[in-house]
Amino acid sequence: MEGAAGGSFSDDQFWEVCMELQRFQLVGANWELMVEAQGICVYRRLDEQTGLCEYKVYGVLDNCLPDVLADVYMDLDYRKQWDEYIEELYQLEYNGDTVVYWQVKYPFPMYNRDYVYIQQRRDLDLNGWKIHVILAQSTSVPQIAERSGVVRVNQYKQSLAIESDGKKGSKVFMYYFDNPGGLIPSWLINWVAKGSVPVFLNDMANACQRYKRRT
Numbered sequence: 001m002e003g004a005a006g007g008s009f010s011d012d013q014f015w016e017v018c019m020e021l022q023r024f025q026l027v028g029a030n031w032e033l034m035v036e037a038q039g040i041c042v043y044r045r046l047d048e049q050t051g052l053c054e055y056k057v058y059g060v061l062d063n064c065l066p067d068v069l070a071d072v073y074m075d076l077d078y079r080k081q082w083d084e085y086i087e088e089l090y091q092l093e094y095n096g097d098t099v100v101y102w103q104v105k106y107p108f109p110m111y112n113r114d115y116v117y118i119q120q121r122r123d124l125d126l127n128g129w130k131i132h133v134i135l136a137q138s139t140s141v142p143q144i145a146e147r148s149g150v151v152r153v154n155q156y157k158q159s160l161a162i163e164s165d166g167k168k169g170s171k172v173f174m175y176y177f178d179n180p181g182g183l184i185p186s187w188l189i190n191w192v193a194k195g196s197v198p199v200f201l202n203d204m205a206n207a208c209q210r211y212k213r214r215t
Helices: 012-024 065-076 076-082 186-209
Strands: 032-037 040-046 052-061 086-094 097-103 114-127 128-139 151-155 153-162 170-179
Touching: 012 114, 012 128, 012 153, 012 170, 032 186, 040 114, 052 153, 052 186, 065 076, 065 114, 065 128, 065 153, 065 170, 065 186, 076 186, 086 114, 170 186
Parallel strands: 114 151
Antiparallel strands: 032 040, 040 052, 052 170, 086 097, 097 114, 114 128, 128 153, 153 170
16 A cells, blocks of 8 residues: 555546445445544454455545535644644655644554555545545655654555535545554554544534635
8 A cells, every 4th residue: 555656546546436425325345434423434354464454434524615624634833732742743745745744642552653654635626516626645755764753654545525505515435544553462553543543524514614715
């Protein structure tokens, strides 16, 4: 699941995520419903190689317009204000790609984790219906070396698709996988993900209410 800088995402990858949103909650074989709460459903499927799970999330975020939600997700400076788990977050350009550095706070005695990933957004038109799609995948670039006391996450992938729910909210699909490495039991990682994914979406929805777009 590791990519390389310079390898931008293909049109097919964006449309594949877009169509996941159109097949709302039709998750396919081997996906297990983990959580259903506050309009959000989280499904998981075991990755045999890592012992970890990949996740699909479907939900409706009320009173959160799609354009605003997509902007909030992409606005890294603003995310530092509402995401309490961020230790460091910034982006740079490398070989024509936007590369993000993201360090996440972990509780003592565990080391913090950091991520280096390509991120791209496209606003697609599906029969006159606007769909925001954001893709992210781990990469490596020479400007961002690994740090002492921080564990680099080399397997990370996230996809997000957003459209209007026909009212004043957003219909959302998210795919998520990461392997945080280190000596953390896989059951603990999966247990944390079960709770953290819905919390993240709700925190982001709340951040939308306070967001003033940059001009």
